[in-house]
Amino acid sequence: MRELKRIKPYLPWLLMILAVDGFCIFLLWMADIEALIALIGLIVLATLVFFIAICLLLMRKEKQKEKVLLRYLDDPSSAENFDSLYDLYGAEKEEILKQLFNSFQQKNDLIQQSMRERQDYVDYVETWAHEIKLPLSLLTMILDNDDGTIPPELFFKLDYIRNETQRYVSQILFYHRIKSKKKDYLFQDISLLGCVEEVLADYGPSLREKGFQLSYDPVALDVRVFTDPRALEFILRQLVSNSIKYAGTSPILSFLATREVRGRENGVLLRISDNGQGVKECDLPYLFERGFSGDSGELRKKSTGMGLYLAKQLADDIHIQLEVDSKWEEGFTASLFING
Incomplete structure (x- = not known):
């Protein structure tokens, strides 16, 4: 079914070929009905072979176009892929192909820039999460070595701040780990x-x-x-x-x-x-x-x-x-x- 859809744009021309073939048979019938009866099997067979051959060639051509286009969409920055696309579609589509190339190039540049900015942000957040561990470690050392000089109420508040900060820092680091491709x-x-x-x-x-x-x-x-x-x-x-x-x-x-x-x-x-x-x-x-x-x-x-x-x-x-x-x-x- 998918193969047949590839020749859908050519369907009017294929029907026209069949119509012309049918008209020729009609003329032969008008001219010499005995000759038509003798040749009808050969005419029908030749028509079917010719029609199927054309359909196969058209499907092959459309399939080739699809492969070249998909290869270009996969890597629009490749000059080789663009040249293949240009050779296949011909000079009549030159302006459209150039617009397509420029559009994809701009989108690709924006994606690359966005990826770089995202990676810079991730690196900054990860660095911050590691740097904040130093004051947290210092606070932990103070609390662990307290000999009772810190009032209980203040001790509880400091401990709460330490645990909550550590928990949020851990959330950042583990979120990055979960989303990372490398485990x-x-x-x-x-x-x-x-x-x-x-x-x-x-x-x-x-x-x-x-x-x-x-x-x-x-x-x-x-x-x-x-x-x-x-x-x-x-x-x-x-x-x-x-x-x-x-x-x-x-x-x-x-x-x-x-x-x-x-x-x-x-x-x-x-x-x-x-x-x-x-x-x-x-x-x-x-x-x-x-x-x-x-x-x-x-x-x-x-x-x-x-x-x-x-x-x-x-x-x-x-x-x-x-x-x-x-x-x-x-x-x-x-x-x-x-x-x-």
């Missing part, structure tokens, strides 16, 4: 307990200030999983940070790990639950969408909507199955199935 994940056999406790230690002051009760069994969490530790910690930080941000009265944060088989994969299912604000059922299907803040309370409306989006994107990238469930004003649960 540099380092998969290792790690302790899930060590990963969880590392995150809880970083958020320790914020958890204590909010009055969180932590609930987990160190023995049950002390299982081995095979994943990228930095990526897993990033995902856990997003989930713990959300639990702190949307905590209710008498907040509880629990971690439960169980061995599970899904299809052909053996792994560990880690459930992270809190009894905080939760999410409305209507918002649940959209939680992993970029920039989605939803209608579940004023705090969520003010959020960037990037935390869970990046957590989901990163989880998919390192083959962790991340799912969420929640009931409004009853709590939030995130489940991570990790190969182990």
Whole structure:
């Protein structure tokens, strides 16, 4: 069907050839009907062969034009591709071809310039994200070596600023990593307990200030999983940070790990639950969408909507199955199935 569409522009001329052929047969019939009867088989056969040959030649020519045009569209800056296009379409299309060439050249230049500007911006943001780590490290050193001289209220505020800044910096770096064609994940056999406790230690002051009760069994969490530790910690930080941000009265944060088989994969299912604000059922299907803040309370409306989006994107990238469930004003649960 596609081949036949190529000869559609020539259809009127082909029909004209058939009409002329039919008119010649009519004249022969008028002149000598016996000769027509004797030659009709040969005439019909010759007509069909001639008609099919013309159709095949036209289809071949159109197919060649299509290939040359596609090759030119793939690389409009190539002089060889333009020359091939010019040879095929002939001098009568010279002005149109020149306009086409100039138009593509301008578009290509704009694309190249846009790509350079985008790369410069990415390089700047990435450099900034690495440079900001120096003052963050200094703030961490001050807080870790505090001997009680910093008032508790100020200590909590500084720790909160450090954790939130570090979280946003990590979002920038992992966003760049997710969108990059080159992946540099380092998969290792790690302790899930060590990963969880590392995150809880970083958020320790914020958890204590909010009055969180932590609930987990160190023995049950002390299982081995095979994943990228930095990526897993990033995902856990997003989930713990959300639990702190949307905590209710008498907040509880629990971690439960169980061995599970899904299809052909053996792994560990880690459930992270809190009894905080939760999410409305209507918002649940959209939680992993970029920039989605939803209608579940004023705090969520003010959020960037990037935390869970990046957590989901990163989880998919390192083959962790991340799912969420929640009931409004009853709590939030995130489940991570990790190969182990």
